[in-house]
Structures are given as structure tokens and as C-alpha cells.
Amino acid sequence: MADEDHKDRIEAMEHAEARQMTGDKGEQVVVESAFAGLSRLQTIRTFRRCIGYVLLACCCALNDGYEFSIPNSVINIQAFVDEFGIVDSVTGVAALSPRVVSLWNGLQQIGIVSGQILGAALNDRVGRKGAMYGLTACFVIGAILSVVAHEWRVWLAGRFIFGTGMGMCQMTITTYVSEIAPTQVRGTMLAVYSLSFAIGQFLSAVCIKVLQDKTPALWRRAIYTQWIFIGIWILILPWMPESPWHLARKHQHEKAKRSLARLYKGVPQWDADREYLVLQAELAHAEAIKPAWGNSRFIEIFRGVNGRRTLASIIGPAMQQLVGVPIFFTYITYFFAQSGVHDPFLATIIMYCLYIGALVISFWTSELVGRRPLLLWGAALMFSANIGLGITGSFKVINSAAAVAMSCIWVFTYSLTSAPVAFMISGETSTPRLRAYTNGLALAVFGSLGAMFTFVVPYMLDTQHANWGVKSGYLFGGGCLLSFIAVFFFVPETAGRTYAELDELWESGISVRKFAKAKTTAQQSGAFELRPARTNA
Template identity: 30%
Template structure:
């Protein structure tokens, strides 16, 4: 068996020797010989269901939930910045007076606000992996909220479209940085059997933030137009909640392990899981150390891993898998049904477009709560392939209704936008966060996540830029714009089918082995690893 099978008790000791220069506390030969026993003990503890896993590892699960709270402010800011453009007071501040006395915001401004925010997120994703690797995941989570507060202050002071653009840049930068650290932190802290469900909390809290934004905008829409800035004030409270939650977060134990800080790693492991029956810190640390040694020893990773290594060999495939599910979010219609939902409903003729946004957010929250147990019960790939077609079908019907026109357009749009959210919340919504953080190898996780986010945000920049322009284009209009997302969503569905594997219940060591063996995506779930073949 090759050295890629990290559960084997025959790992080449030269791999350990090669890494001594990189690790402050390298594994000894005796440690490597115990790998089989280590894996057996650890897997015996972890082979439980979701509810039992959450109960058994309750402290680690609570820490993951506190980390996910940081997504509240992300969801609020993204939804608010995209939907506030439908408020009368906002239009008066940033729009142009029309002959009929109304105010209209230049579609070019809308496109720049949305697309350049994504450019900033791309920059955040690109640069965020370095400080996350260098200084730790925990401090990056705090930095995200500080930058978000800066964006809120600028929004409160904005009186020109360029001021609002500056706020969008800070907003985008914080989102890109958050995507580089929060989901990585959760993936490295969560127990294997509940990792996917705990990572889906990011999407859940993100959606709760979006819902709070919709409620706030709905309240403000019934106030005097000049008070539109009141919708921004709630953001400060959410950032405050996230900072309070941050105070309870320890640094990632895996981050300490990668940097050779054995004492700190063991201290955090003891704090997280020390009260779990049958748990042994020494055993867990040795298992974690072998994962790091495997990453160092893999032929495609040298000198501890560089950005170039992400594009080499099997790591290139892992990068693509990290990218596709999250990219599917924007390719399947988020710019029109999510980001610009109120603007979309406003153009469709709804008297109060914020009612539609509140309704769709309520549906999304309910379905994300349902998705939490289903992710571990049914698996990631099965949910992706089963429920994403619901989104595509909903868009197809919405486009047809818009083309036909009539008095029923508004209610039908809201109904199928809700159905779209059902499919989204059970497929691409939570899976984007999960795959981007759990697919990469240990040594390259932050770098792979950062590069994947750069690609995701680059594509999102294009989608978000063209969405308002297409909606306002006489040549395309609303119906053909919706049909465009039917096409992109279908194309990515085909790619996901052939490229994205099932990762449910797999340890990071299992995933290393399956990727190294080049198992096809559709065979991941049924393929046994060396650990399983040997009966532990």
C-alpha cells in the first residue's frame, strides 16, 4: 500500500524524518507504528449518529456554533446592500430625478456596487489565507468584524454614490476574509460525524442575518424616506454579537499542530473534548500529527506547501471540488432571487417588494434547519444532485410567467421564489461552505480555500455586475434574464455530477486516501478505505 494511506501502520518512516525540519515536535517511529491503534480508537468514538455526536462532543459543537455566528453580519450586510436600493429614501439620496417626479438609480451604479464588492471579496479571499496560516484562524475572525464595522460607519456617512461604493468595498473585503477563516475554523474543530451539519450553520446564520435585514428594511419602508439609514444601524448590533461570541473561541488545534505547537494543541484538544468518554488527547494528537506528516510527505507538496502546490497533481482536483458547489450558488440564481431580490420584485410590480424578501427568507431558514440533520443522514452529493433541479425548474417557471405577464405575476413569482429557496437550502446553499473547507488536504486547507474563494468571487463579480443591467435591458428584460440563470445552473449541475464526490462521514485521512487513489466522484461513497478494509 502506498504512503498515501495514512491509516496504515506501514507508513514510511522517511516521511517523518523529512518533516523534522518543518515540525517542532515531529512524530517518532513508535508513534507511526501506533497509527492503526490511533485510528481505531478515534473512529470507535466517532462512529455515532449526528444527535449522539453533538451530545458527545457538545463543547466542540458549541464552539463551532459560536464561530458561525460571525455569518450573521455577513448575511445582513449582503441582503441589506442589495435590497436597500428599492427604498424610496435611498433612491432620493443616490438616484436621479425623473420628469415624472420619481427617482431612479443609474443601473451602472448598481452594477458597480455589486460587482466591485465581489472584487473586494476576491481580494480578501486571495490575501486572507496567508494571515490565517501565519497568525491563526481566531484573530482573522475578529479582524472580519472590525472591517465590517468600518463599512457600517461609512454607510452612515454616505451621501454620494462613490461613498456607498467605498462601503461596499469594505463589506466585500470582510466577506472574503470571513470565507477564508470561519469555515476553515469550523471544519478543523468539528467532530467528523457532525462536521457537515456544523458547517451548514454558516449558511443558517447567514440566512438569519438576511432575514433580519429584510425585516428591518420592511419596517423602514413604512417610515419616512429620510430614515433609510436606520436599516444600517442594526448591523452594529450584529457585529457586537459576533465579537462577543469570538471572545469564547480558542485557536484551532490543527493550526497549532501544523505549526509544531504540541503543548497548545493538546491544551485546546483537552478543553474541547477532554470530558468525552473514551477520548484520549495523546491519541488524538498523534492521529492529527500523522495527517500533517502525510501532507508534508505527499509528492505534490514540498517545503510545507505553497500556493503553486494547490494547482499540482491531486490538489488541483481538490481545488475544483472546493470551487464548484459554492460557485453553483451564484450560477443557480442567487443574484436575482437573493442579492437583488427586493429590486427584482420591485421591477416585477409588487407593491411592497420587501414582503417577498421576508417570505423567501422565512422559507430558507426553515429549510436550512431541516438540512442540518439531512446533510449527515443523506450525504452532501445526494442532496446537491436531488434538490438543485428544484431551483432550475423554479427559475424556468418564473421566466415563463414573466414572459406571459398578467395580474398574477407578483404572487406567482413569490411562490416559486419560495420553492427555489427550498431547493437552494437543501443543496448549493449549505454545501458551498462545506466542500470549500473540508476537501483540501490539511497542510493546504487555508491556501486552497483562499484560491477557491478568489475564483468564486471572480465569477460572482461577473454575475452580480450583469444582473441589474440585464434586468433593465430592453433586448433581454426580466424573463430572458431568468432564463440565463436556468442555463448556467444546468451547466454547473453537469459539472457537479461528474466532479464533486461524497464526503459524508469521512475523516480528513480518508479523504486524502480516496483522492490519492483517484476514485471517481460517483464512486466515493461506496469505496472502502484501507482503514475500513482492515476493520477499524
Template identity: 30%
Template sequence: MASDHDKKPNMVELNEHVTETTTAADTSALGHLANQEDHEVGKLASFRKYPWACAWSIYMVWIVLLVSFENQAAGNVIGIPEFRKDFGHQFTADDGTVSYVVDAQWQSAFQGAPVASAIVGALGCGQLADWLGRRLVVMICLAVTFAAVTMEFVATTNELFFGGKFLNGFVVGALASVTVTYIGEVAPLKLRGMLTCLTALSYTLGPLTVALIVNSTGVYTNRWAYRAVFCAQYGFAAIATAFVWFMPESPWWLASKDRQADALKALNSLGHRGYAGEQKLAQIMTTLQEVKRETEGATYLECFRKSNLRRTIISIMPLTIQSLSGITFAASYSTYYMQLAGFTTAMSFKLQIVQQVISLIGNVMSWYLVDRIGRRNLTFWGLFVLTIILFVMAGLAVVGTVPALKGAISMILIYCFWYNVTIGATAYTILCETSTSRLRVKTIAIGLALQNALNTMWSFVLPYLFNPDQLNLGGKLGFIFGALSIVCLVYLWFYQPETAGRTYEELDEMFANKVKARSFATHKTDAQAMGEAVKEKENM
């Protein structure tokens, strides 16, 4: 069949402009045919058919490592005694034990300010990525990150370290937004769930790398105890920079700018060759044309108009729920809490590695479950179990004995595993596939900005709730996050639709027709029906 396709007349050949004889009806028919064939290609066949689309998606996952590494580094270095000595002050506990503590306001600044700048970076990226393209934005971000990491590495004062973290926050926000957008635009349908879950894998690999470095150098009695962490960021950025020059631009962005010939070349680079490239371009053009009925432009305001408002809420809520369900505490304060619970510094670093390894295993499990169980079920029931874990952790913290506190630590480890199996992975899949095509990068930017806003709030609040020289709540924070999770469960039960296995054209149609959330999994769209009809006619 594929060989017959290559011989069809009026086809768009590689490196040629779209033929003028191609009518809107022809484009629509080709688009619906591509939509139907997307459903017929399995996971393994998609890997074989589109290896370069998968490869460039994985490249974006590598870039997300920069984001996750930077996010984790600030929290973990606070657990390094030498860092607290160089950037903090001496603290004498009630039992006479002398240690060093970084002032709560500086802890808040180190963690909160870069998250705040990430909000600006994400929102700015939403506009820049539509103006300049996904590829150029990545290049700009990589250039800035070298300067920011250098500031962090050479810092000997709180002010300079803060400046480096703050500058890198802009890069973190922008890269988090543009990478998820790019993966959502180039990933084959049957691999979209798994490849977007790989984004969450980066959010475990980055912290794991930090934990391994800290375990090796964290006990040093000089500045390399923590400088080694920031030095490693040069390596991640250098590898990303080496390949960015060969990165194809998103065909969706090129098509939205009426650059069909360039879009076809990009599709060819991603594995859509010959007639398959024309089919895919027709599908993109058809989807973009249909979306224009619901959007008057590609502005942030459009994300809150008509059916786009519902799509924006559904896209960003799982990411928001991540912040409300306690991941900031589990990810950034677990090492410090382990030390306060009685573990030695060396043992707390080893447990941090265990935490990241089981998080990674959890994410790998999500690759299969996100399509097998579905986005909705995995998100809801995952959060349900997380809520139970949070309350158990808080209860053990109330008991307060050494065995109980160590039990609370074990709950954090179980939490991190289950979080990455479920909402830690599904949130990114839902974020990139629920938003409409023309507004995808802006919707993703809004979601990440909102999450970063919540993380900023937690970054400033948690040191005062958690630190031993403040309210000293420790694991009792589980009561707060557990209560917030119950509210989030109510939302997910009533409003979260199932988007697994749906092309962007089908999702556009269902949202435009206001299909109820509970009906998404079984609803048959006109796009499916037309695709089946075109396919049947083609086979005659």
C-alpha cells in the same frame, strides 16, 4: 473503557509537552484508533461529548451573519424608495408613472465592488490565516468592519456609500473563508455535515434580519428608512467581538506549526480531554504527516498539483454552481422584481420576509438530509429541480400577464426554499471537507474568491439585463440560469464524489489513490482497516 484510557502510561497530560518516548508508530496507532472511534460516536453523543467544539462552531456561524447581512443589505436597500430618492434620479415610465431609479452603473458599483474586494479578502485571508492563525484574523476583521459600517451609516453621497461597501468587502471575503475553515477543523465527524450546513443557515438568517428591518423601516420618508439596516450591523459585530477573546485557536493550525502542547490545550478547550485529547492530537499529526507526501508546502500553487488539483476542483465547484444557477438574482433582485410585477412596496417587503423564512426552513431540513441522503445526491438532484423551476419562471415571465408575473414570483419563493435544502447548504460542507488539511484555508479561499468573481460579474451585468430602463428581461433571466444549470448537472453527475461520513485521513487516502468518484461511498480505506485492527487489539 474511557476510564482505562485515562490510566494508560506515556499519555500526554493537560498543559504538558508531548512525551519524548512517544514514537511515530505510537502516534500513528493512536491516530488510527481515534479515526475508528470517530465513526463509532453518534450525533447526539458527539453533542454531549464535545459541547464546546459545537459551541465555537456556532460562534463562527454567528460571525457568518456579518457576511450574509452585508451581502444582502446592498441589494435590499435598492428596493427602498427613500434610498433610490437619495442616491438615484427621477425616472418617468411609458405610462407616465414617476419614480426614482439608482443609475445602473452605481447599482453595479454598490453590488460588484464589494464582491471584488471580497476576492482579495478571501485570498489574503488564505495566506494570513496560515501565518497568524484563525483567531487573530477574526480579530482583525472585526476591527475593520466597525470602520466600514460607520462609512455606510453616515453616507449621504454615492461615493462615500461605495467606499464603505468596498472596505467591508475585504472583511466579508476574509471572514467567509476563515469561519468555514475553523468549523471544518473543530467540528466532530458526525456533526461536520450539520455544522457546516449551519453556515448556510447564516446566509438565510442575515437576509431575514435585513428583510424584517426593511419591512419596519423601509416605508419611512427619511434617511432612517435605510440607515436602520446598517445600524443593525453594529450589534452583530459587537456580540462577535465580546466573545472572540475567549476563542480557542484551531488545533490543526497549531499542530501544523509544531506547537503540539498548545494544540493539546486547544483540544482540551474544545472537549477532547485527557487520553481523548492525545488521541485526537495523534490523529491530526498522522493526517498532517501523510498529507506532506502529496504537498511540498502550503502555498496556493500546491492546490493545483498532483491529487490536490482534483480536490480543489471538487471542493470549489458546488460553490461556483451556486453563482451559475441564479441565486444572485433570487437573493438580490426579488424585492425589486416584486414591485415591478405589481406588488406594492409594503407587500414586496412582506414577501421578502416570507422568502427568507422559507429559505431558513429549507436550510433546517438540510441538516438531516445532508447525512441521510448524502452530499452528492442532495447536490445533484437539488440542482435538477432548481433547473426546472428556473425554466418555469422564465416561461411565466414571457407570458407577461399580471397573474403570470405573480406566478413567476412564486417560482422565486420555491426556488429559494429548494436551493437552501440542497446546494445552498451542501456546497459549504463539500468545500471544507474535501480539501486537504494543510491546504484547507487556501482551497476555501480559492472557492470563495471564484464565487465572488462570478458574483462580481453578475453584479455588473444583472442591472443592465434586469432594470426596466435597460433590457428589462425580468424573470426571463431564468432561461440564462437554467441553461447554465444544465451544464453544471453534467459535471456533478460524472465528477462529484460522496464524502459523507469520511474522516480527513480517509479522504486523503482515497484522493491519493485516485479512487473514482462513483466508488467513494462504498470504498473501504486502509485507514479504516488499521483503525479497526487497533481497536480490536485494544479491546483484547
């Protein structure tokens, strides 16, 4: 009986709020944030505290990037090979079994996919912060197994659990950032996630270089350094507020308001009731268009308008794998070696300088140029780089300088376009009510493609098998072409739009190519004027 009374009170509250949104006489009233008209610079100045929480959340991405790279790097240290490898009876030199290395890499990718799927369920059930605790537990267990491993199977278990934590991190943090970041800088904040991941990878490369130069026999020191970033994240985690979006969806209204108060504390002229009403208006619209398909929420992401939105969410992350990540970021050292650059660390430094520099530029281009044009132009330029790379290997002697040039062009273009924008598109095109499930599926597709290429690419490059070498660029050139077509027909422009506006545009059924110029109810009413990306794409 008490449960029924509680449910009735919730419904009465929501009906009262709905009347506020439609006005006393039933007319439509546009509920819009009082800060919707701020410029991007004004937004950063006004919402410093909220952006601070976004940056703290991205420390998890930095940890993710570090944990992803360290295990892949230490296997190249001879002391590690001596401990886990097999000694050749003829030469007396230890070497890692290709089968074991394939299992390590493949199972980590499977762990990433598992974590993305598990993370979607945890985010929906226990919230964003609850999922953060779950991924942290995976990082801790994975680090412990890596430290105590003296046999390849224990190392394998550590890689799988680490992978699970990485997948949960990618799914949870991008969802969290897309929900709490102010609309005007949402793209920039999601680009910070990608930058944090890249910085983690760069720091791991520096760590391995220092270790190889000073104490190469003590390879476990690299594993110990993982605890630095895990420890920093553990200290940050208790202070992170839960996403008010999640709390409001669970009808925990007081907790949601307290979360908003923490995120936006100190904002001048902050009207908590109005801003919470804005959030509820967007959620109410999402519930209003909810179809009567039963209680299977996961199935909903494939049906009707939700299906279109899910497809758009998947295309961005899938594009990252199809345009060449499996060869350029995994085998760029190989390409540089082909051109006479035999210092792997130098090759890594060149790659990450281009990578990080372009990601910083993307903070502005993602908002000023827009998501859709960046993906389209990025696919076109990476197509050219891939085909150019393939051409360099189509003669008896590889044109080394051209191969390096094509690799650098690809890395810079990818880092400026697909690397940051894929996560923006995944977070912004999904239905707010189903965001955790949609993002989880999109990242699971990304991880599945990564796992497939983990097994396939070594055979493509191996001289004893396909022996494609740099001619692998032809294959991923085709992936760029496929990505361009998919983006052109299925991915809209989302820059500068609130989630309520995106809901309205999707529900209107207009072509994704017209999203950039379409006028929403909020714009027509004069509630605010969209600062659109400078594009006609």
C-alpha cells in the same frame, strides 16, 4: 545554532510519533479517534462544548448576512435617495444614478473576492483567529464609513471595506468550522453557517420594514443597527480558541493540545494524547504525500491529486451562482411584482421562510442523504424550476401564478441542497495542509462570478436592453445542467468520512462516484464502521 537545535527537536518528535503510528515492528497501525463510532446524536451530546464554539463562530456569519443585506436595502429608502441621488431638473424628484448603484454593488463584490484571497493568506500565516481579528477590523471600518458617509464616494469606500470583511468571514469561518467540528456532525455544523447567514439577512429585512413604517426619513438608524451585531461578535472573539489543526501544522504542539483541551473540556473518557495523535496522524499523512515542488504552496493546489481536490472544492460555490442566485435572491421582488404581489416585504418574508425552513431540514438531509445526491438532485430540480420560469415569460401574457410557483420551488430546493452543501464540499474536499488556500480560491471564484452577474443581470432584465425578464431562467437552466455534469464527474461523497479517510480515497485514484461505498484502511481494520449516507449516487 539554537534554531537548528529547535528544528532537530521537532523532527525527532515527529519521527517518534511516526513510529507510534507504524508500530514497533514497522507494521501499519490505524490511529483512530476513540469517539469515531458515536452516532450523530451521541456526538452532539458528547461534544456540547465544541459545538457551542461552532455556534459562537457562526455569530460572525450572522453578522456577515446582516452587513451584506442592509446596504442593499437602504438604497430603496427615499430619504437615502434624496441624500445620495441626483434631482431631475424636470420632475424635481431625486433618483440614484444607475452608474453609481452599479459601482456600489460591483465594488462590494470585488471586495468580497479580495477578502477571500486575503483571508487565505492570513489564515495560513497568522491562523484562523488572527484572520478573525482582521475581518473584524474591516467590519468596524466599514461601519464607521457608512455612518459618516454623506457623499457617494465615501459610501463606496465603506461598501468595499465591508465586502473585504465579508469575504474574509466566509473563508475563515467555514475553514474554522470544518476543522473543529466532530466528523459525524461536520456537515450539520457547516449548514449552521449558512443558516446563520440567512437569519442575518432576514433580520435586516425586518429592520428595513420597521424603519420604513415608523421613521423612513431617519435611514441612518438602519446603519446604526449594524453595530449591534458587530459588538456581539467583538465580545465573542477573544474567547474563541485557535484551530488546533493550524497550531499543529505550525509545530506549536503545546498550544495545539491546550486548544484541544478547551474545545473538548468535560468530554467523558477523553484521552488528550490519543486524540492529538489522531490529529497528527492525519497531518503526517498530508505531509507524506507532499510533492517536491518547492516552497510555492499556492501552486500545489493545482497539481496532481491536489488539483482534483481543488476542482471539487470550486464546483460547489461556483454552482450557487450558476443555478440562479443572481436572479432569484436579487430580483425575487421583481418576479413577485410581475404576479401582482407589490409588497416587497411580503415577497422577502415568503422567500426567507422557505429559505430558513429548508436550511433547518438540511441539518439532517446533508448527513442522512449525503452531499453528492443533494447536489445532483438539487441541480435537476432547479433546472426544472428555471426552465419553467422561462416558459412562463415566453407568451404574450406572463402566467403570474406559475412564475411565483417556479420561484418558490427554486428557493426551497436551493436552500435544501446547494446553499448548505456548497460550503461543506469546499471545506471537506480540500487537502488539509492546503485548506486555507483551496477554500480561498473556491470562494474567490464564487465571488468573481457574483461580481460578473452583478453587472450583467440588470442589463438582462432591463426593458431598454435585453428585456429578458423571467426568460432569464433559460440561461440559468443551462447553468444547472452544467453544474449537474460537473458534480457527477468531479465531486465525491464526503459524509461521515474523517480527513484521513478522504486523503486515502483521493490518493487511491478511485472514481469520485465510488467514494460512498469504498472501504478505507480504518474500516477494514475494524477501527470503526462508517455510517454512510443512504445513497448509491
